[in-house]
Amino acid sequence: MKPIISGQSWRWFPWLLLVSICHSFYIPGYSVISYEDKEPIPLLVNKIFSDHTQLQYAYFDLPFVCPPTGQKHGNSPFGSGHSVSLNLGEILRGDRIMTSDYELVMKQDVGCRALCTREVSRADVKWGRQLIKDGYVAEWIVDNLPAATSFVTVDRSRKYYSSGFKLGYQDFSPSDGQSRFYIHNHFTIVIRWRKAPGKAGDEGKSVIVGFEVYPKSIGYENRDEEGCPIDVHAENSHLELFIAPNNSKLEELYSDSSYIPQRGEDANDGAKLEIPYTYSVYFREESSIEWSNRWDLFFTDQVDSSMTHWLAIINSLTISGVLGVTVIVIWGRTVHGNAKGRGDTTLEEGKNKSRSKSPSKEDTERGEGLLSQKDDEAHHLSDEDLEDVAGWKLVHADIFRLPAHSGLLAPLVGSGTQLLFVAAGLLILSCLGVLNPSFRGGFVTVGFGLFVFAGLFSGYFSGRLYKTLGGQNWRKNTILTASLFPGLTFCLIFVLNLFVWAQASSTALPFGTLVGLVALWLLVQVPLVYIGSWFGYVRAEPWQHPTKTSSIPRQIPRQPWYLRGVNGIILTGLVPFAVLFIELLFVFKNLWQDKSGYYYVFGFLSVVSTILIVTVSEVTIIATYNQLCAENYHWWWQSFLTGGSSAFWVFAYCIWYYMFKLHISGFVSSLLFFSYSFLACAVYGLLTGTVGFLTAYAFIRRIYSAVKKD
Structure with a gap:
């Protein structure tokens, strides 16, 4: 186990080196303007x-x-x-x-x-x-x-x-x-x-x-x-x-x-x-x-808090490292365990045959010998092997059964991949110094441009997943993908804009800007989503599943309390939130409390975000494995909700921050705070939920492919 832990430590070294270089790096402007005397x-x-x-x-x-x-x-x-x-x-x-x-x-x-x-x-x-x-x-x-x-x-x-x-x-x-x-x-x-x-x-x-x-x-x-x-x-x-x-x-x-x-x-x-x-x-x-x-004089407080950023990274690495060891153990008990030929599949087939076939007279006469042989085999199986036999392998015929509301899952995953591309692009450009305080409004402008362009990825992943799930009307799925998240977001912003208009505030978007946003959405993004969906559904092959689905669904036994309903989802969300919450202090301070400041330590934020994505993947794998061991094969939506569950705690943190840190007064200001906080948490939950779903999907396909090979 020591070489594995050592490898995990070295895996984070390039990221830590990147932070030490770029946490205070920015491009102060694209051109130097010089003035002559008396100009x-x-x-x-x-x-x-x-x-x-x-x-x-x-x-x-x-x-x-x-x-x-x-x-x-x-x-x-x-x-x-x-x-x-x-x-x-x-x-x-x-x-x-x-x-x-x-x-x-x-x-x-x-x-x-x-x-x-x-x-x-x-x-x-x-x-x-x-x-x-x-x-x-x-x-x-x-x-x-x-x-x-x-x-x-x-x-x-x-x-x-x-x-x-x-x-x-x-x-x-x-x-x-x-x-x-x-x-x-x-x-x-x-x-x-x-x-x-x-x-x-x-x-x-x-x-x-x-x-x-x-x-x-x-x-x-x-x-x-x-x-x-x-x-x-x-x-x-x-x-x-x-x-x-x-x-x-x-x-x-x-x-x-x-x-x-x-x-x-x-x-x-x-x-x-x-x-x-x-x-x-x-x-x-x-x-x-x-x-x-x-610009350095505007960033003095952020330089002084660099030690806190490092503590946040150490905290995140510790949590992610512990979860990583757990995932390695699970991986060893599933994929690598099957590769060693433990005989679990043979035992499972023997159990299924014994359940479906009544013993003959000849078998009864030889029962004593068979019983002693089976007892001898069971004696050599460990408790962990028996747990595997009675757990996730028993649902191999139901593991890829189509989930309920599968027509909604594909558009959500497509929108999540779109947001993941936008977040990665913004963090990379920020670390390179392209997006900086001198580029006023550049973060939002570039982010919106990346979002429109990423419609290609949204359509592709949504269309291919829709085809994998057996969908037939891919054009309907395309329209839903292109309009679900952007449409609901635009409706929320439009309604909030009515309240701000009534206050004659410059925060209100001009009518021409709203028309321009709608034009970009309908005339640029929707066609890009259509092109991506066409490639994902028509040209690409659906993802292949290693096992066949039986015609009769398997009965799911009673689940433990921590896997029942929303209990497990909310509890698993605490772990990614623990990775993120220290850096949230700085982000919230610059967004809500210190509007006159500028957040530029994107090197720290990039490292924490990367560790967050890894942690979400690890938590989803562990939660999905426990769910399958409990013979519950409804993992599709469960993995998506598990990945995005930390959004619940982030929104709860927003409420706490409003009550104890902010001094916002007035109905409209409070409405704007909670509405934009909810929208940000929805974006975050959609992004991390997509990461959780894709991780669980890859994990399940891998372990059941290993079982099939054995």
Whole structure:
């Protein structure tokens, strides 16, 4: 057994080497943009987002920010407010990138410049206060870098970035104990640059390696004629987002009541609040940061947690290794045991003959000798051999009996292979550095493209399995394969989109995007599924089964409690979940809690995902073997559900994460969280369920082929 364990250890060495190389590797961009001195630099505004809600809003949709004037700045052919072309991933993540009126010129500092003075109503003030209370932050973009809020560690040894900057802040008045909300109306923009690499640097050009924004709330006092504060860096009064109530109208409106509205409550009297917006620009040389490493400051927390990632891998390898030893033992008792000629098949045939044929008189007379001979054979059989004889080999005539609802199994397996191809492609491209934070929305865009292309694999596996199961109407199976998973997913997204539309959020997909998605589905993916299904059903041969199926189904004995119903399925799902849950902490943190962060440690995620697939296969083999030993031949759906059973625990983890880690408020945000969590778990369950089914299918064909040869 020692050589086997040693081989298992060496099998994981290339993956661990891959992690050590690529867990912090990424391509920061596809082209270096260098700027000459005094060359205009466009500043783009995107959206606002919060960790407390799933609703995002376009920056220029806010009623209390400076609207675009439409003027052209620098050498830009477009005026401010022009929408930048977005890829599919950017649209799906709620981006709405537009040009702005902020003027940045390379290496030219600006002490203060007035942008506009915006008048806002009471309703706008109320909404602004709510956005500040929910912790919304704004996202700007310069040279494909998001605006960052700069922080330093406690020991002041390192600096790190958090994407975006807050719209304002909330404070409590010590006099009345009420909340006061202050809006940030002055922005100090710091552009960090260094000499451009290569020939461009020799020509005196520079590249941008940092984009920081320091927001500040400044009141009306001590301003010059243009509206700029006389001293931006001094301790100025702050601008409260508040309109004093009109007491005369309030007393008139509430004359018959002892209740009088307090601060911040609506009073439709046409009152306005003026908010002056200004900004400063400073260029600072930063020679310690290379252009290729300019994203590193966003990833400081993930580098610090690398030890936790390694612990996750060690935990996963331990679980997978223990299960691997169990699978090796099972494999030795089945395939290799038959190869040694233990005589189990002969004994089984003898048992079947003795059950179906009554003893003759001559046999009775010779019974004593036969009994002693059989007793002698049984004496040499171990308990494990007898268990095998009474277990999985007895159902050889029923093992490939068609399952119930076989017409649904083929489309699900086809969709699962499609998702497996997409997941593998995304992880490989991410580890190679192609998909990275600088490729904004690239993960979703490339994933959708891979999903459409993988319709070929979906149709092929679905069509071939459908033919193996004896299906006749392959075109019907093709339509079901092409429409089942994508159709249900689109319906769910469309219904959720109605709720988001009602909130006027940029998270809502535009109608044109929905039409484009439907066109890609019907005009591209469906034909690809049809082509793959034609090859899988018409051109390819069905998978051959090593044993024949009897005409009369065998009666299944009463099953142990851990194999009954959903008990065994739910219990087996705990093992793959134990492999995955540590890495889920980081994935969930970046998806739901820290939307301003970027997840890039795909090397760790790839290794954990690979170990997860191996673990799912091992768990399915063990569960299927135990099921067959209990003389239960209904393994088709059972193996699929066993493989995907960990999705149940992942969804339970989502519920726990919502209750104890997130601070999401509002019905729509909660609906989005649970709906998208359910969709993600369904995708995960479909993928791992397909892995479990294909593993069990290959395992069963192999062991019964060995029995037939013996």
